[in-house]
Amino acid sequence: xxxxxxxxxxxxxxxxxxxxxxxxxxxxxxxxxxxxxxxxxxxxxxxxxxxxxxxxxxxxxxxxxxxxxxxxxxxxxxxxxxxxxxxxxxxxxxxxxxxxxxxxxxxxxxxxxxxxxxxxxxxxxxxxxxxxxxxxxxxxxxxxxxxxxxxxxxxxxxxxxxxxxxxxxxxxxxxxxxxxxxxxxxxxxxxxxxxxxxxxxxxxxxxxx
Numbered sequence: 001x002x003x004x005x006x007x008x009x010x011x012x013x014x015x016x017x018x019x020x021x022x023x024x025x026x027x028x029x030x031x032x033x034x035x036x037x038x039x040x041x042x043x044x045x046x047x048x049x050x051x052x053x054x055x056x057x058x059x060x061x062x063x064x065x066x067x068x069x070x071x072x073x074x075x076x077x078x079x080x081x082x083x084x085x086x087x088x089x090x091x092x093x094x095x096x097x098x099x100x101x102x103x104x105x106x107x108x109x110x111x112x113x114x115x116x117x118x119x120x121x122x123x124x125x126x127x128x129x130x131x132x133x134x135x136x137x138x139x140x141x142x143x144x145x146x147x148x149x150x151x152x153x154x155x156x157x158x159x160x161x162x163x164x165x166x167x168x169x170x171x172x173x174x175x176x177x178x179x180x181x182x183x184x185x186x187x188x189x190x191x192x193x194x195x196x197x198x199x200x201x202x203x204x205x206x207x208x209x
Contacts, residue, residue: 003029004036011043012192019043034063038071042198045075066092070101074195077104078202082111099123099133100195103165106140110172117141132158136165160190164200171203180207 007022023040030036041056057075060068073088089105092098102123109116120137127134135152138144144152146166153159167182183200190197 001026004033004039007036007039007043008193011039011046016043016047032063034060034068037063038068041071041075045078050079070098073101073108074104074199077108078198080202080206082108086112086114099127099137103133103136103140104195107168107172133161133165136162139165140169156189157191157194160186160194161196164190164196167200167203176207180204180209183207184209 003022003026007019007026010016010019010022020040020043023036023043026033026036027040037056037060041053041060044050044053044056053075057068057072061072062068069088069092073085073092076082076085076088086105086108089101089108092101102120106116106120117140120141124134124137124141127137129138132153135144135149139146139149146169149166150159150162153162163182164186167179167186170176170179170182183203186196186200187204190200
């Protein structure tokens with residue numbers, strides 16, 4: 001775990017090579033920890049080494065399908081492969097209900113021109129209205145305004161997530177300028193280990209930022 005945790009720190013600092021070295025050492029000491037394979041896969045993704053990233057995600061899935069499928073589904077989303085992202089996130093949802101997973105599946109399906117509102121509505125019933133990210137789901141379903149979603153965010157982490165999901169909403173509507181602005185806020189304010197940070201960075205790259 002010491003190597004694993006130091007790998008997290010190196011990745012947060014942007015030192016991919018040292019992060020990979022520490023994750024590799026951690027895997028040699030504990031080859032059955034799916035989290036380490038997932039995290040090393042993300043660093044390979046950061047470096048643009050998608051073959052090694054995919055291999056690590058596949059091994060993580062073998063070790064722990066529910067958690068790793070969610071990670072790989074998001075990775076496919078980062079790559080712009082929304083069909084594979086939606087498929088993995090559906091399999092994850094079959095194994096473990098998770099509002100965030102359904103949000104990402106909704107976004108992946110929307111990027112393919114599909115309507116995932118019914119699935120998202122079912123997910124919303126599992127949350128209390130005051131629980132985050134209920135406000136995000138309610139906004140996507142037309143039950144809250146954008147300002148109401150932002151206001152419902154109670155701390156810095158939720159506010160960074162709110163910016164990301166606002167950016168995704170604008171992307172779906174072709175409002176590229178507003179999307180860039182919101183995604184930039186998410187990239188600048190979300191912790192680097194947040195999926196919303198990685199999502200924002202990936203979207204900004206696709207937008208030429």
